[in-house]
Amino acid sequence: MSERRQATTVGQLPTPAGGDSRVPATLTWLVWLLWVASSIALVAHLRGGAWDLAGVAVVDGLTVVMWVTVTFFSGIVHSYSRRYMAGNQNIDRFFGRVFAFTLVVMVLVAADNLALFGAAWLVMGLLMAALIGHVQEWSQAQTAASLARRYFLAGSALVAVALAALWWVTGATTTSGVASAVGTAPPAVVALAAGTLLLAAMVQSALVPFHAWLLSSMTAPTPASALMHAGFVNAGGVLLVRFAPVVTADARFMLAVVLVGVASALGGKLLKSVRADVKSKLGCSTVGQMGFMIMQAGLGFFGAAITHLILHGFYKAYQFLASGSRVKQKRPTGAKDTGSAGPAGIGVIAVTALAGGALFAVLTGKGTKVDGGLLLTLIVVLTVLHAARGVVTRTSLPPTLRYGAVPLVALPAITIYAAVFRAIEGLVAGLPAVGQPAELTVVHGVIAATFAVAYVAIDRGVHRRSRRLYVALLNVSQPSSDTLLTSTEEYNEY
Structure with missing residues (x-):
């Protein structure tokens, strides 16, 4: 098949049955205004410290940096979607959900009240599941949304268990209150809360073995995928940072967090090596990168974890929004683009x-x-x-x-x-x-050495020598079969 070229027409596409709708433009302007306000809040924080709303919300360093990041990514997605979604009969609904998702995440990162935090976590997941299933006419999209929703509800239940346990043993109704009282709480209950928080973070960030929902979510519109990989999955890191006093209470637990991160970092890299399509590769890459983020949190470098999720968000948002340009039709030549160093x-x-x-x-x-x-x-x-x-x-x-x-x-x-x-x-x-x-510790040294050797071995392609391993990785990296679109005509119809 020879490479094809055709003229590209650039211009505003029509929107059906309501082409005069002002919702997309209005919400796009609003989200950019939120970014400006968040930037002002960041500058004000640098000059004057934190503010709080009496046991409800707190505007601290984590809040303002995440506000600026989330609203910026959302602004890019809103702006991109005005053309990408043009002609879609449900464009207003899509924009409403993306904007609502942005507001909920802003509430989440500022929430000090435990009940407010748990509610925001739940709503955030439900909105993302709705975006995954945006195309109601695709049964595959609805299956992917249903799968993701089950994972997100399970994650919300884990967060609820952790918050309830912390409230029960400390009597505090805020994250700041928990932070000051967790040192006197029974270690067993704190360990329970820490374990459920880690599991919730693993589900949210699609870490191995909870990556199935992410790899099955490719039915989502590309802007929604960008928001998912650049923002939604990062909430697992935010969760661990916000509840750092809980997860750092036991050094052995922190070691477990490192192991979880190592497993997903290597697992994501292995899974990516067997995928052929662009979006699946990006999805597996996210699994691995979230492993690095969790690993940094487990080492106690929470600032590095936040830095990682922000920079990864920039990279992954660009990769998804530009994924269409990666698709080419070329005549096989037999020549390889890569070789020995x-x-x-x-x-x-x-x-x-x-x-x-x-x-x-x-x-x-x-x-x-x-x-x-x-x-x-x-x-x-x-x-x-x-x-x-x-x-x-x-x-x-x-x-x-x-x-x-x-x-x-x-x-x-x-x-x-x-x-x-x-x-x-x-x-x-x-x-x-x-x-x-x-x-x-010595255990950290052993983990680091093992990780470095395994990482370099995967990078060198040593694992490709085993056909059995290749098949196993291919099976593990497969999205749910009911979420796969196999008909070009069905895809083009919507």
Whole structure:
């Protein structure tokens, strides 16, 4: 099949039965006004500290940074959707749900009252399930929405159990009250609450083995997918940060959080390697990236977890909104775009990765001592290694670009990442228990070494040698069969 080209017509598409509706434009302007207000709140917070509404809500560093992030992503999605959804008979309903989702997330990250937090968590999940099933005429979309709804209701039930247990043992009705009283609560009940919070975060962030709802959600309109992967799944990290005094009460539990993150980071990377379509690859990538986020929270670097979810949100929102441009029709040539790095390439990759880790350590102070910061720096090294290898092995690029430009791009990127990390770390520094990195132990060392070896082995494609493993990964990464669209005509109809 030869590559096809056709002229692209750019212009406003008609909207049926109500083309004069002002809902999309009005809500788009409103969400951008919310972003402006959130930015003003961020500046005001930097100048004057936190504000609170008597046991109902609190506007602290976490609140303002998430407000700015959520409203910005939502503004992009609203703006993109005005053209993407043009011609859809349910465009007003779609915009109403996206805007409502934005408001609910803003309430969630500011909620201090436990009941308000639990209610916002529940409504957030129900709205996302509705967006997944936006196309009512597709039975596949309704099945995907139903599957996601079951997961989200289970996650909400877990959050409710945790909040009820904390209220029962502390008598506090606010997250701030829980933070100050959890130290005197019975350890068994605190462990129960911490365990249910972790499970809820795993469901929300689609960590292995709760990733099925995410991989089955591709029936959602692309803007909804962008909002899901850039915002919704990140709530698992926000949950652990908001209840940091609970999850950090026991060092052994924090180690369990690290193990959960490691399993999903490696699992997502393995699942991505067997998927062929763009959106499924992005979904598996999200599973792995959320594993990194949870891992950072387990190490006690909650500022790094928030930084990770924000930067990952930017990347994934762009990837989904630009996913259509990745689809091409080409004639098979047999030539591969990737090949072996070679001795020179291996040297460039190794030096760039180590230099990136060293630069991060110098700029942030993490990894300069024998403590948990070493593991955070290791994550940076592995990330740079993966990115550098992806460029160096791309044989379609000229050698000068493949070898020379890699460090010139990677090191400034690390500098920007370190600057964002320091800024976020400063904003959340006042939150309870977020400035207490986990104490480094021999077990942490064993986990780090195992993770590094497994990560590099997967990156090198060692796992591809086993056909049985390939089939197992393919099966695990399959979305629910009832959520798959198999008819082109049915897809084009809506």
